[in-house]
Amino acid sequence: MLELEKISPSVHTLDNGICVYGYPDDTADLIRIEFIFNAGGRYAENPLVSQACVSLLTKGTHNKTGGQVAEEFDYYGAYTDKLSDKDTISFTVHSLSRNLDTLIDLCAEIFVHSVFSQNEIDIYLQKNYQKFLISKQKVSDVSRRQLLKKIFGDKHPYGVCTTDEDFKTLRREDLLDFYGKRIVSGLSAIVIAGTYNEKIIKKLNALFGTGNFNRNGIISEGADYPQNTDTAPLEPHFISMPSSVQTSLRMGMLSPIPAVRDEFYPLKTLDFIFGGYFGSRLSKNIREEKGYTYGISSYIISMRSTGLWQISSEIKKGAAEKVLKEIEKEKEKLCNDLISEKELTLVKNCFWGEMLRTVDSVFDKAERKRFLVNMSIDETHYKILWETVNSTTPATVRDTAQKYFSADNFVKIIVGE
Amino acid sequence: MNIPFEKHILSNGLKVIASRDTATPLCAFNLLYDAGAKDENHEKTGFAHLFEHLMFGGSKNVKNFDEELENIGGENNAFTNNDFTNYYISVPREHIETAFRLESDRMQNLTINKTRLSVQQKVVIEEYRQRYLNQPYGDATLFLRPLTFTKHPYGWSTIGKSIEHIESVTVEDVRSFYNTFYMPDNAILSVVGDIAVEDVFALAEKWFGHIPRGGREKRSLPVEPQQVSPRLQRITRNVPVNALYRNYHVGGRGEKSFYVFDIISDILSNGESSRFYIELVKKEQLFSDIDAYVSGDIEPGTFSISGRLNDGVSYERACEGIERQLERIRSESVGDYELAKVKNKVETALRFSNIKVLDKALNFAFFELLGDALLIADEAKKYAAVTPSMIKEHACRCLIDSNCSTLEYVSDKL
Numbered sequence: 011m012l013e014l015e016k017i018s019p020s021v022h023t024l025d026n027g028i029c030v031y032g033y034p035d036d037t038a039d040l041i042r043i044e045f046i047f048n049a050g051g052r053y054a055e056n057p058l059v060s061q062a063c064v065s066l067l068t069k070g071t072h073n074k075t076g077g078q079v080a081e082e083f084d085y086y087g088a089y090t091d092k093l094s095d096k097d098t099i100s101f102t103v104h105s106l107s108r109n110l111d112t113l114i115d116l117c118a119e120i121f122v123h124s125v126f127s128q129n130e131i132d133i134y135l136q137k138n139y140q141k142f143l144i145s146k147q148k149v150s151d152v153s154r155r156q157l158l159k160k161i162f163g164d165k166h167p168y169g170v171c172t173t174d175e176d177f178k179t180l181r182r183e184d185l186l187d188f189y190g191k192r193i194v195s196g197l198s199a200i201v202i203a204g205t206y207n208e209k210i211i212k213k214l215n216a217l218f219g220t221g222n223f224n225r226n227g228i229i230s231e232g233a234d235y236p237q238n239t240d241t242a243p244l245e246p247h248f249i250s251m252p253s254s255v256q257t258s259l260r261m262g263m264l265s266p267i268p269a270v271r272d273e274f275y276p277l278k279t280l281d282f283i284f285g286g287y288f289g290s291r292l293s294k295n296i297r298e299e300k301g302y303t304y305g306i307s308s309y310i311i312s313m314r315s316t317g318l319w320q321i322s323s324e325i326k327k328g329a330a331e332k333v334l335k336e337i338e339k340e341k342e343k344l345c346n347d348l349i350s351e352k353e354l355t356l357v358k359n360c361f362w363g364e365m366l367r368t369v370d371s372v373f374d375k376a377e378r379k380r381f382l383v384n385m386s387i388d389e390t391h392y393k394i395l396w397e398t399v400n401s402t403t404p405a406t407v408r409d410t411a412q413k414y415f416s417a418d419n420f421v422k423i424i425v426g427e
Numbered sequence: 428m429n430i431p432f433e434k435h436i437l438s439n440g441l442k443v444i445a446s447r448d449t450a451t452p453l454c455a456f457n458l459l460y461d462a463g464a465k466d467e468n469h470e471k472t473g474f475a476h477l478f479e480h481l482m483f484g485g486s487k488n489v490k491n492f493d494e495e496l497e498n499i500g501g502e503n504n505a506f507t508n509n510d511f512t513n514y515y516i517s518v519p520r521e522h523i524e525t526a527f528r529l530e531s532d533r534m535q536n537l538t539i540n541k542t543r544l545s546v547q548q549k550v551v552i553e554e555y556r557q558r559y560l561n562q563p564y565g566d567a568t569l570f571l572r573p574l575t576f577t578k579h580p581y582g583w584s585t586i587g588k589s590i591e592h593i594e595s596v597t598v599e600d601v602r603s604f605y606n607t608f609y610m611p612d613n614a615i616l617s618v619v620g621d622i623a624v625e626d627v628f629a630l631a632e633k634w635f636g637h638i639p640r641g642g643r644e645k646r647s648l649p650v651e652p653q654q655v656s657p658r659l660q661r662i663t664r665n666v667p668v669n670a671l672y673r674n675y676h677v678g679g680r681g682e683k684s685f686y687v688f689d690i691i692s693d694i695l696s697n698g699e700s701s702r703f704y705i706e707l708v709k710k711e712q713l714f715s716d717i718d719a720y721v722s723g724d725i726e727p728g729t730f731s732i733s734g735r736l737n738d739g740v741s742y743e744r745a746c747e748g749i750e751r752q753l754e755r756i757r758s759e760s761v762g763d764y765e766l767a768k769v770k771n772k773v774e775t776a777l778r779f780s781n782i783k784v785l786d787k788a789l790n791f792a793f794f795e796l797l798g799d800a801l802l803i804a805d806e807a808k809k810y811a812a813v814t815p816s817m818i819k820e821h822a823c824r825c826l827i828d829s830n831c832s833t834l835e836y837v838s839d840k841l
Contacts, residue, residue, distance in 0.1 A: 037450075040778050068699060076709075080699035085764075087771035089698075105775050133708065137715040140735055143667035147563045253665050256553070256561045289497050301549025304557050324557045326549075356498045363500025366452050366519055371782055 017369045018389045019201075019379065022211050024219030028227065030211060031379055033203035033372035041107045041204040042373055045117065046383055048227045049099035049192035052167035052314075058176045059188050062134055064092040064099045066185070067193070069130040071123035076130055082116050096168050097314040097384050099192065107205040111213065118217040121193055126185045139177045149251055149258035150324060153425040156249060157262045160421045161318065168313060195225040199383045203376035229314070229386055246334065246422035256324045257426030259333055263419045265310055265317035268385050274317070275398035277310065280410045282399070283357055284308050284344065285321055287364075291340045292321065300336070302329045314384055321420070330424050344411035348404035361399045365392060429804050430781060432617075432791060433624045437632060439640040440612025444791045444800050445627035446619045448784055454620025456516040456526035457788035461615070461796060462608035463510040464587075465580040465648060465726065470595075473587020476507040477551050477596060478604055482514065484543040487536035489529050499525050507585050510725045511796060517785055520621050524630055530616075531634035534609055539601050551593055555586050563666045567733075567836050574660050575674040575729060575832040579651035610641025617791040617800075619784045648726065651676070658832040663839050668715075669736040670836040671745055674729040677721065677825050681797045685721060686809045687821045688730050691756060692719040693769040694818075695732075700768070702752050703734075713740050713748040725797065730825065742835050756822045760815040773810045 019031035051060045068083065068090060070076035083090055086109035091102040101121075103113055145151040155171040162169025200214060266273040285292035285308025296306045306323035325333050349357075369375050369392065382391060432446035467474045482505065483492050496503050501518035516526045559565045568584055576582035587593050616635070618627045654676055678684040696703045696719040703717045717734030736745050781787055781803075794802045 035450075038778075038782070040775070040782070077700065077705060080704075081768070084698040084700040084772060085768040087775040089772070089775060104779060106771075106778070109771075133712070136712070136737060137708075140668045140715045140737075144563045147666065149561065254561060256556045287497065289493050297550055298546065301546040302553070304550055304554040324553070324561070326553055326556075356494060359500050360497035361500075363497075363502055363517075363519060366500065367502065367517065370451050370453055373782060 014389055014393060017375060017392060019375070022214075024215045026219050026221065026224055028197055028199065028218060028224045030200040030202060030214055031376075032206070032211070033201075033376045034206065035204055035372040038204045038372070039107050040104070041110045041202070041206060042102065042104050042376055043110070043114070043117075043203075044100055044102040044201040044376065044380065045121070045197060046199045046201065046380055047099040047101075047193055047196045048198045048229050049188070049196050050094055051096045051170070053192055054184065054188050056176050056180055056184060057170050057172050058138075058180050059184050060094040060099060060192075061138075062131070062180060063126075063185055063188050063193065064094045064101060065134055065138075066126050066130055067092065067101060067120045067124055069134075070125050070127055071119050072125060073119065073123060076127070079116070079120060083113070086113055086116075088113055095313075098198070098380065099196075100380055110206060110210060114210070114213055114217065121197070124189060124193075126182055126189065128182055131180070131182055131185070135177055135180065142172060142174075142177070147251075149254050149256060149425045150260075150322070152249060152251065153258040153260040153322070153423045156247065156423045156425070157260050157320070157421060160247060160423065161262055161264065168316070168318075191226055195222045196227050197223045198227040198229050199379075201376050201379045201383075203372040229384065246330075246424045249423070249425045250427070251425055252427055254426045255327060257327055257330050257424060258322070258324050259330055260320065260322045260423045260425075261337070261420040262318055262320040263414075263421065265319040265414075267312055267315070267317050268387055268391055271394065275394055276402075276406060276410045277319070277414065278395065279357075279399050279402050280344070280407060280414065281308050281310055281319065282361060283349065283353075283407060284340065287360055289356070289360070291344070292337065295336055295340060296323070296325075296333055300332075302326050302333055306333075312381065312385060319414075327427055330426070334422070341411070341415040345408065345415050347408075349407050351404070354402065354404060354407070358400055358402070362396070365396055368392070430787060432800060433628075434795070434800060435628045435631070437611065437636050439636065439638055440610075441631065441635050441638075442615045442795055443628060443631040444615070444617040444795060445622075445624035446617070446787065446791065447621065447624060448619055448787070449621045451620065451784055452519055453517050453784055454520040454523045454526075454618065454622060455784035455788035456518070456523065456530070457617045457619075457785070457792050458514045458530050459615045459617075459789075459792040459796060460512045460514075460608055461613050462512055462604075463508055464583065464585040465509050466608065466646070467580065467583075469580065469583075471592055471600060472583045472589075473551070473555075473585070473593045474596060474600065474604065475512055476585045476587070477547060477593055478601060479505050479507045479512050479514075480547040480551055481539065481543060481601060482533055482537065484540075484547070485538045486533040487538065489532045492529055492533065495525065495529055501526065509581055509585060513789065513792070515785055515789060523618070523620065523622055527630045527634040531638070534611065534614070534635070535638050537605055537609070539598060539605065541598055544596065544598055544601060548593055548596065551586075552590050555590055555593065559584075559586055564664075564670055564836060566664075567670070567672055567834060570660060570662055571672050571674055571832065571834045574658055574834060575676070576651055578649040579726065580648060581651075581724060581726065581728065607641065607643060610643060611635055611638045612640040613643050615792045615795045617788045617795070619788040619791070651727065654830050654832075657828045659835070660833070661835040661837055663837045665840075666836070666838050667840060668738075669740075669742070669838050669841060671732075671734050671736060671742065672834040672836065673732040673749070674832045675731075675825050675827075675830050677728060677730045679727050680723050680725050683809070684821055685723070687813050687817050688721045688825070690766075690769055690773070690810065690813045691818055691822060691826070692721055692730065693772060694756070694761060694765065695719040695752060697769065697772055702755070706752060707734075707748045711748055712737055713745050717749075738841075746833070753822065753826050756826065757819060759819075761818055762815075766813075766815065770810060770813075774807065777806055777810075
């Protein structure tokens with residue numbers, strides 16, 4: 011099932027070098043098309059700029075008012091997803107194949123001629139400032155921001171978090187500048203899935219294959235692996251939220267990106283055993299045996315320049331110390347005791363199912379392509395991942411655990427009463 | 428949109444639906460029990476959902492349900508709503524029989540004991556806190572439901588009225604619920620994947636055929652009295668922004684009116700060209716965010732509107748704004764263009780909801796619960812049949828003040 015030719019997209023290279031990754035399915039009559047830009051939070055000082063930019067893309071161009079743009083997307087049955095993270099911006103359209111031609115024209119229009127009117131900016135700010143205030147009351151959001159700050163520092167693009175001030179200082183000129191550099195000339199790749207034909211590819215070439223669309227779009231492997239300059243605090247960092255009826259516990263440390271093959275894939279395997287699935291060590295102990303939480307998990311967030319390995323959970327008030335102790339116990343067990351063949355077999359079988367689900371329909375595959383594009387890797391990622399998991403031995407699990415667990419490198423954040 | 432399937436009913440009443448999909452290596456196995464929060468004792472609410480957690484505690488011949496599935500690369504989960512409880516599994520197709528074996532065993536031999544119950548009570552209480560009490564606005568539904576439904580069990584959420592209700596559950600309660608509802612004649616099984624329909628029926632017979640039927644009594648729910656005057660409740664909370672929630676009583680999911688109200692909700696709030704967005708967010712700037720939706724409950728449910736008010740906007744002005752838009756719906760005919768637009772979006776959403784095998788399997792089971800799995804094929808037609816005059820007529824009947832419950836969720840900071 012994981013044969014590369016089956017999971018790899020067809021690749022059409024436009025005249026200017028932009029790749030269109032295609033996942034055809036002639037029976038769907040549906041279309042998902044995603045435009046990936048080399049943009050995101052790392053390219054602007056004010057962390058709001060990137061989010062505001064993608065959000066305002068549908069709010070008016072030189073030729074069409076915001077209302078007209080919205081009317082067209084809606085009339086052609088389209089749902090749009092706008093995403094901005096630290097490394098990328100992505101704009102995705104889901105619709106019926108018969109409307110694809112028109113919708114591509116509309117995309118081309120908003121990627122080149124958006125105006126960012128002050129009125130639309132003000133409405134955006136009003137709405138998102140409210141959202142920001144609400145998010146400040148969620149223990150899990152507070153702990154997430156605090157963890158990034160502690161690990162990267164608030165000067166680093168990955169550590170910087172939105173503040174009240176950012177809402178006051180967001181200027182139209184900054185948006186236009188960002189838009190010009192990062193959208194108008196920042197296209198990295200196009201991912202298309204569903205029912206489409208050769209004419210559509212030609213059209214994409216005519217619209218996006220010329221000139222400067224990708225002048226700033228080329229993603230280079232992240233070499234600027236940031237170093238944590240503070241020595242990691244052993245003691246948990248507390249933030250008090252007195253009215254809270256639960257506590258957010260979050261731990262994190264820097265981890266390798268997939269390009270660092272020998273390190274990333276074994277860690278990913280360890281992560282899966284530790285907290286990566288429902289039957290993982292953490293979930294079994296802390297949810298299923300002790301009932302301290304509705305859920306606990308660990309996961310690696312892969313950003314372009316570094317990975318961030320996290321554990322997070324919302325737990326019963328007053329249980330933070332007990333949970334921390336149990337997490338320590340689980341770490342020690344992985345360092346000291348060899349995992350049984352039985353558990354390891356289960357892990358491999360379970361992981362195999364995950365792999366199948368990852369590459370099931372053309373839409374599943376297309377959804378995951380952005381991650382590969384951002385990491386500058388291709389579908390061999392899945393192959394290596396599976397081969398690594400499948401060839402794991404009890405000793406390699408223990409060795410990896412010792413490597414990452416022996417020094418206490420996790421920054422710990424506790425938010426609650 | 429026509430997805431071929433076949434249906435077969437075992438002699439013990441288990442309904443089985445099979446649909447072949449050769450495009451995927453995965454097989455979906457969906458088992459729906461016709462038991463939800465509406466079947467609970469009003470003094471022990473949250474029970475159906477707590478019970479769902481207990482279904483993962485192992486059964487006579489399956490010590491660890493999750494582990495056995497994980498061991499074949501399967502994934503599974505479940506959800507409970509006011510109407511039913513649904514268990515779903517996806518497995519690599521060669522292992523589909525394991526899904527039959529595991530579900531069959533927990534339909535007849537579930538392990539019920541105090542230890543398991545007490546751990547899952549704790550887990551569910553943490554779920555209660557995480558999703559309802561420790562989220563800004565998370566408890567709004569806990570107030571809006573009883574305001575809307577004074578007699579009918581839709582007056583409480585699936586999570587339950589209170590943590591005390593969840594704490595009060597005993598092992599005997601669990602046994603009796605299990606023996607009443609977790610029976611083949613109270614369940615619908617659907618299987619979608621690259622497996623021949625005859626094989627699905629043979630496996631169903633092999634694993635479920637011998638389980639005796641339960642003969643559950645016909646459900647009789649308290650009837651919600653017709654609402655005759657507007658209701659209003661105001662609560663103050665530690666939140667940064669005022670919010671507004673409104674419920675109007677409408678019909679159930681199986682009625683024609685569902686499609687009319689769903690279309691109305693789309694006209695009001697689906698997309699950036701919708702009326703609420705254009706008029707109330709952009710022009711009048713009363714709300715920063717506002718949404719309208721139909722609950723889709725099987726029994727007569729609700730048409731809901733919820734929004735967050737902009738700074739300095741009074742509830743009075745906010746409600747007037749909503750009222751102006753509802754008045755347009757009630758008195759003016761929706762134009763052809765606007766109606767076509769909304770229907771186009773419905774078509775996209777409908778089609779995308781029938782791509783994944785798990786989605787298809789759930790849809791089959793749900794429509795069978797509604798009356799007949801064949802009904803899926805009519806969904807598009809039913810939306811297409813909605814006319815401007817139906818919209819006016821339904822709105823005049825239901826989207827009116829005397830049929831409305833309003834919750835003002837007030838910020839203690841303003």
